[in-house]
Amino acid sequence: MKFNMKNGTPEKQRSACVVAGIFEQQKLTPAAEALDKSANGYITSILNRGDMKGKAGSTLLLHNVPNSACERVLLVGLGKEQELGDKGYRDAVRAVFKALSDTSAADAILFLLEAPVKNRDLSWKILQIAVNGLESMYRFNRLKSKVEEAEPKLQKITLGIIKPLTGEEQAASEEALQQGLAMAEGMSLAKDLGNLAPNICTPAYLAEQAMDMAKTYKLKVTVLEQKDMEDFGMGALLAVARGSRQPPKLIALEYWGGVKKGKPVVLVGKGVTFDTGGISLKPAAEMDEMKYDMCGAASVLGTLHAVAKMGLPVNVVGIIPATENMPGGNATKPGDVVTSMSGQTIEILNTDAEGRLILCDALAYAERYEPESVINIATLTGACVIALGHVASGLLGNDEELAQELLDASERSGDRAWRLPLFDEYQEQLKSNFADMANIGGRAAGTITAACFLSRFTKKYRWAHLDIAGTAWKSGKEKGATGRPVPLLTQFLITRTTRQSGNTGETVTQSGTRKGRRKSKE
Numbered sequence: 191m192k193f194n195m196k197n198g199t200p201e202k203q204r205s206a207c208v209v210a211g212i213f214e215q216q217k218l219t220p221a222a223e224a225l226d227k228s229a230n231g232y233i234t235s236i237l238n239r240g241d242m243k244g245k246a247g248s249t250l251l252l253h254n255v256p257n258s259a260c261e262r263v264l265l266v267g268l269g270k271e272q273e274l275g276d277k278g279y280r281d282a283v284r285a286v287f288k289a290l291s292d293t294s295a296a297d298a299i300l301f302l303l304e305a306p307v308k309n310r311d312l313s314w315k316i317l318q319i320a321v322n323g324l325e326s327m328y329r330f331n332r333l334k335s336k337v338e339e340a341e342p343k344l345q346k347i348t349l350g351i352i353k354p355l356t357g358e359e360q361a362a363s364e365e366a367l368q369q370g371l372a373m374a375e376g377m378s379l380a381k382d383l384g385n386l387a388p389n390i391c392t393p394a395y396l397a398e399q400a401m402d403m404a405k406t407y408k409l410k411v412t413v414l415e416q417k418d419m420e421d422f423g424m425g426a427l428l429a430v431a432r433g434s435r436q437p438p439k440l441i442a443l444e445y446w447g448g449v450k451k452g453k454p455v456v457l458v459g460k461g462v463t464f465d466t467g468g469i470s471l472k473p474a475a476e477m478d479e480m481k482y483d484m485c486g487a488a489s490v491l492g493t494l495h496a497v498a499k500m501g502l503p504v505n506v507v508g509i510i511p512a513t514e515n516m517p518g519g520n521a522t523k524p525g526d527v528v529t530s531m532s533g534q535t536i537e538i539l540n541t542d543a544e545g546r547l548i549l550c551d552a553l554a555y556a557e558r559y560e561p562e563s564v565i566n567i568a569t570l571t572g573a574c575v576i577a578l579g580h581v582a583s584g585l586l587g588n589d590e591e592l593a594q595e596l597l598d599a600s601e602r603s604g605d606r607a608w609r610l611p612l613f614d615e616y617q618e619q620l621k622s623n624f625a626d627m628a629n630i631g632g633r634a635a636g637t638i639t640a641a642c643f644l645s646r647f648t649k650k651y652r653w654a655h656l657d658i659a660g661t662a663w664k665s666g667k668e669k670g671a672t673g674r675p676v677p678l679l680t681q682f683l684i685t686r687t688t689r690q691s692g693n694t695g696e697t698v699t700q701s702g703t704r705k706g707r708r709k710s711k712e
């Protein structure tokens with residue numbers, strides 16, 4: 191689908207569909223007003239009849255609106271004018287794309303940029319339309335021999351602007367559009383990888399994807415094989431891979447778009463391409479969903495794709511430890527003690543707590559990049575789904591500033607995250623009688639003790655951990671990967687570049703306070 195922007199007035203558009211917003215209490219947006227005026231009150235008369243109440247996310251499709259040059263007009267409800275916030279706007283945008291894909295319109299012009307959204311600028315609205323628009327078009331039909339549903343006809347979206355923009359606004363808008371499209375592509379890649387069957391999306395497949403991406407965008411890629419892992423002493427990662435016939439891979443993908451020799455942000459993504467639990471075998475119900483246990487890895491690839499596509503001036507390295515977790519004859523047993531790359535020993539009491547085992551070696555490996563900061567992303571604990579449900583990802587870490595930056599990015603992108611504490615007291619739950627630590631900390635505070643485990647391998651740098659167990663995919667009838675947290679991570683990196691280039695970098699935090707330019711520690 192193609193996106194562009196255009197100045198003009200709605201009633202004059204030769205388009206298959208013009209989209210205009212309606213607030214509650216029969217209040218028209220400027221675009222709806224212009225259409226109404228040229229149609230001699232046609233739209234007002236419909237509102238008077240009560241067929242469109244303006245509720246956020248409701249739509250009404252009209253044909254042959256008098257005196258308009260377009261084939262259709264789609265009215266979309268925006269709720270109460272004073273109350274229009276992030277969720278209302280996104281709901282409206284999604285509803286528009288849903289309604290458009292139910293028509294046979296091949297193109298549409300959306301007049302949704304003048305609607306005032308609380309605390310949000312034009313760029314935000316443009317990015318939201320691009321991301322949500324492309325998201326609503328996402329299908330995963332690659333593994334079907336024939337596709338029942340008709341392909342959506344929609345090919346071209348124009349963002350209509352009534353009031354001409356200044357040169358500066360124009361440039362910012364173009365940039366926001368490109369960012370939104372890149373973010374959506376990154377999400378789509380992450381979704382594809384997540385949705386692929388686990389017999390296809392193996393560690394080797396992930397490595398191939400990384401190599402393809404490296405070729406397309408001229409990135410540096412390194413893939414460590416089992417032998418290399420042995421040389422590095424990655425005993426924890428190897429302990430997980432032992433039970434599987436699929437060889438493990440540790441993928442490192444480097445994007446150097448920022449200042450020369452500038453320290454990179456390192457993203458470390460859990461890449462368990464299937465998690466059976468190993469010898470601590472999981473129950474059968476819904477085990478298929480453990481193909482999504484590589485969604486951390488997918489989000490790293492998706493974010494790097496977005497960043498490379500945008501040509502963002504940042505340095506980012508993605509590290510992906512990839513393996514299956516299987517109960518083979520050679521598999522790790524509960525009680526086994528292994529030595530991680532860091533030298534610390536681990537008593538593996540539960541082979542199903544494998545994510546932290548592969549991550550701890552990848553986190554030790556990350557040190558070689560002298561990272562500015564490290565963010566790891568993992569479908570790590572079922573406990574996180576209990577704590578935060580499917581709305582917010584869990585955020586933990588050892589650096590206040592980094593955590594706040596991620597919260598700010600989550601707030602702007604709508605890809606929510608919520609912080610949990612990493613108090614020292616929780617560390618005691620990881621005590622082992624036989625090794626430096628156990629790999630599980632009991633049922634209580636499972637998300638936190640998992641992060642505590644990781645924190646023992648991240649002492650040398652600023653670090654944050656996103657537990658995406660509840661947010662990376664949807665279950666049930668709508669089963670499918672979400673592409674999260676690609677928006678959060680991409681926004682985090684985008685914001686960094688705008689701050690560095692001398693903008694005020696002001697962002698509104700979750701608590702509504704304003705936060706200034708971040709101080710570099712270097």
Ligand code: BES
Binds near residue numbers: 545
């Ligand atoms: N990949 C799972 C976590 C998970 C479970 C994510 C369900 C999403 C839905 C992880 O490897 C795991 O099995 N964790 C265990 C840890 C426990 C053994 C300490 C869990 O959460 O039960």
Ligand code: MN
Binds near residue numbers: 465541
């Ligand atoms: Mn597991």
Ligand code: ZN
Binds near residue numbers: 462542
């Ligand atoms: Zn797992």
